[in-house]
Amino acid sequence: MAVYTEVSDDELEAFVAEYDIGRVMSCKGIAEGVENTNYLLQTDRTSYILTLYERRVNPEELPFFIGLMDHLAARGLACPTPIPGRDGGRLRTLCGRPAAIVSFLKGMWHRAITPHHCAELGPAMAEMHLKGADFPLTRRNNLSVEGWRPLFEAIRPRAAEIKDDLADLIAAELDHLEAKWPRDLPVGLIHADLFPDNVFFLAESLSGIIDFYFACTDFLAYDIAICLNAWCFEPDGAFNATKARVMLNGYRRVRPLSADELTALPLLARGAAMRFLLTRSYDWLNTPAGALVKRKDPLEYYRKLVFHQGIAGPGQYGIE
Known part of the structure; x- marks a missing residue:
């Protein structure tokens, strides 16, 4: 995860309005990782991850990634679940880039591996x-x-x-x-x-x-x-x-x-x-x-x- 694309408040509000996930309370960039722009999105209902797809990600391959997460989650694997918009679509465009919102998983990764x-x-x-x-x-x-x-x-x-x-x-x-x-x-x-x-x-x-x-x-x-x-x-x-x-x-x-x-x-x-x-x-x-x-x-x-x-x-x- 990383932040390459800055999202303005107005752009974010308009984007989130396309979902039934509540009102934006905060949105903070996540610096870890190297591939896509990621934000921790907090609404008045719960937390989500907002991803803008950058760099090496081929937009034509995004249905594979989104479908895979849906498939694995449906079979009981604990992984992010793509959130559908009001129109049922899971992929949209934000700041000229393909974007999606996925569920937030509780937990943290360990820096000291045992x-x-x-x-x-x-x-x-x-x-x-x-x-x-x-x-x-x-x-x-x-x-x-x-x-x-x-x-x-x-x-x-x-x-x-x-x-x-x-x-x-x-x-x-x-x-x-x-x-x-x-x-x-x-x-x-x-x-x-x-x-x-x-x-x-x-x-x-x-x-x-x-x-x-x-x-x-x-x-x-x-x-x-x-x-x-x-x-x-x-x-x-x-x-x-x-x-x-x-x-x-x-x-x-x-x-x-x-x-x-x-x-x-x-x-x-x-x-x-x-x-x-x-x-x-x-x-x-x-x-x-x-x-x-x-x-x-x-x-x-x-x-x-x-x-x-x-x-x-x-x-x-x-x-x-």
């Missing part, structure tokens, strides 16, 4: 995968292996501004990933951005999953690989095998992993690290001046990629 949080995440991720299995729409993952080289070419001329040898490491790693990327693992609906700030907890219980705007159809195990990167490293960069083990065991209790999926995890984890190294590098070099957004350090994922390059098999992730 093994308990990882143990909660595993089964919740597996349940999300199972509940999404009969979602009728599909969406190609534009930020998977086929999309990484174009991103690299976009940052290559300035990569040395981040790290002197960054371009050389990425070029060699892309050659490896493109040659070795698996082709026949189980495919389904994945979140593709399941970072701690997209998972809410009430006390110590997982209370919801948010921000489905990277969701797509891809290898289910790739979602797990993203979470190995996002949840299982300590602030000092050390990999925590206990966190990985409890997350994976929790997942496997709900949805067993095939031998091929387990074998592929180290390569998928390298690919997930590459994906976020590239997008963070692009954002680091191209974030608009004055945008209310926290830039994320791309070198965090440089270091994670180097770690995964040294993994010989899935057992090193704590898998029993």
